[in-house]
Amino acid sequence: MEPRPAAPGPCPGDSRGAEQAAAASSLHPAEAQPRRRAPAVAAVLPAGGSGERMGVPTPKQFCPILERPLISYTLQALERVCWIKDIVVAVTGENMKAMKCIIQKYQHQRISLVEAGVTRHRSIFNGLKALAEDQPDSKLSKPEVVIIHDAVRPFVEEDVLLKVVTAAKEHGAAGAIRPLVSTVISPSADGCLDHSLERARHRASEMPQAFLFDVIYEAYQQCSDYDLEFGTECLQLALKYGHINAKLVEGSPDLWKVTYKRDLYAAESIIKERISQHICIVMDTKEDENHVGHHLEELLKNELNHVKVTSGALCPTSRDLEQIILEQCYNYVCVNVMSSDFEETRTLLNMLEESNLSILYPIVVISVYFLDYKSVPFDEKMESLIQIREYAKEVKKRNILLSGLLIYFPQDEQKLQASLRQGVTIIATLIKERNSGLVGQLLVA
Numbered sequence: 001m002e003p004r005p006a007a008p009g010p011c012p013g014d015s016r017g018a019e020q021a022a023a024a025s026s027l028h029p030a031e032a033q034p035r036r037r038a039p040a041v042a043a044v045l046p047a048g049g050s051g052e053r054m055g056v057p058t059p060k061q062f063c064p065i066l067e068r069p070l071i072s073y074t075l076q077a078l079e080r081v082c083w084i085k086d087i088v089v090a091v092t093g094e095n096m097k098a099m100k101c102i103i104q105k106y107q108h109q110r111i112s113l114v115e116a117g118v119t120r121h122r123s124i125f126n127g128l129k130a131l132a133e134d135q136p137d138s139k140l141s142k143p144e145v146v147i148i149h150d151a152v153r154p155f156v157e158e159d160v161l162l163k164v165v166t167a168a169k170e171h172g173a174a175g176a177i178r179p180l181v182s183t184v185i186s187p188s189a190d191g192c193l194d195h196s197l198e199r200a201r202h203r204a205s206e207m208p209q210a211f212l213f214d215v216i217y218e219a220y221q222q223c224s225d226y227d228l229e230f231g232t233e234c235l236q237l238a239l240k241y242g243h244i245n246a247k248l249v250e251g252s253p254d255l256w257k258v259t260y261k262r263d264l265y266a267a268e269s270i271i272k273e274r275i276s277q278h279i280c281i282v283m284d285t286k287e288d289e290n291h292v293g294h295h296l297e298e299l300l301k302n303e304l305n306h307v308k309v310t311s312g313a314l315c316p317t318s319r320d321l322e323q324i325i326l327e328q329c330y331n332y333v334c335v336n337v338m339s340s341d342f343e344e345t346r347t348l349l350n351m352l353e354e355s356n357l358s359i360l361y362p363i364v365v366i367s368v369y370f371l372d373y374k375s376v377p378f379d380e381k382m383e384s385l386i387q388i389r390e391y392a393k394e395v396k397k398r399n400i401l402l403s404g405l406l407i408y409f410p411q412d413e414q415k416l417q418a419s420l421r422q423g424v425t426i427i428a429t430l431i432k433e434r435n436s437g438l439v440g441q442l443l444v445a
């Protein structure tokens, strides 16, 4: 099963792309030409920095977020855009092997590697050279438009890529911008204020940027050593050497560049939030709408009202669950009302393992049981449930985080509601936090 379908968004040049480009360039949609020819698009990702400001030995693009290197998230964001033909990544010789392992482990596609340079501009230039026509034995072909995007900006969406590419085709160059957070001031040599810029009139330049390939390649060929050494702005090179005034496109706040350690925590929170938006409840019975499993489901829906909660049955004739896995749901609550064994949970785990879904993100599975002292003695129940540790250890190797939840089932209706509410809080926390330290634990509500 394919873990990450290429999102079939509009291609640059089709009528929807033209409308978006028109919006981005303040043109009335009627003025944008419908059905323009889609340009051939490639991307260059500079990933050869050492991440000094992060202050950790590992270059930040290789720092793990939920146990997967940051650069893999950026590659995933670009490769799911089906109209980007080639993705050229610039990495240092030292990290070339590690990069190849990442590509293999996370099954990245359409990636070519080039040696990085000692500055960001030199790394980008190396990437562009690999795409230029004159490379002997190259499998790459020269694109009409090239996207340049930092490897350390993982949350780039297809719509902003489409906007910069369409605007670059029209204007020669385009880049994403954001409003300034702080005012920019210029100090004098003695460390005192020389002047300050009017914040509302300036913007922060972000990535992605896109260029007609010939414009930016010629700019890099002409630019000085000083530019290559100290320059930080590709749009400036297109202006200085190609006389192109780049079109500026409003980007989303998530485009920021991971720079400091705190940015890794912020990125992790965003990823956790995104993959917690869909929970699937698997029930071992479909009978009686009024039974405790359905109460739990209703409470979950009420508590997590922004989250999509769907239910799937494990019976062999049902395609629901397969469909939910295909939709890339990363959270499963397996509610065992009828039994206190792991049969249902194991069937679910097998399906998840076969799907390969956990290659990219950890899947949370919570196996829920009810503790009714009257029907099964506590020690008997515990003896069978404690086996969860072994299963959990096994599936952890496949990036599946399994834990158990035992919900006290008293006869008193009010007490039962309190147990269920507590259970829902535990489920929500396990899903939001994705804490691998709780793997194999049997929690009690």
Ligand SMILES: Nc1ccn([C@@H]2O[C@H](COP(=O)(O)OP(=O)(O)OP(=O)(O)O)[C@@H](O)[C@H]2O)c(=O)n1
Residues within 6 Å of the ligand: 045, 046, 047, 048, 049, 050, 051, 052, 053, 054, 059, 060, 061, 090, 116, 117, 118, 119, 120, 121, 123, 124, 150, 151, 152, 257, 258, 259
């Ligand atoms: N010689 C270099 C330097 C930087 N980059 C890349 O350019 C992007 C943006 O640069 P920056 O955030 O400054 O990264 P670092 O140079 O690694 O960070 P620092 O300045 O803190 O050392 C990153 O993806 C980085 O890997 C590169 O390809 N080659």
Ligand SMILES: O=C(CO)[C@H](O)[C@H](O)COP(=O)(O)O
Residues within 6 Å of the ligand: 120, 150, 205, 206, 207, 231, 232, 233, 234, 257
């Ligand atoms: O700021 C930028 C806008 O062009 C670039 O995205 C780039 O990140 C700058 O990198 P560095 O901080 O290494 O100069």
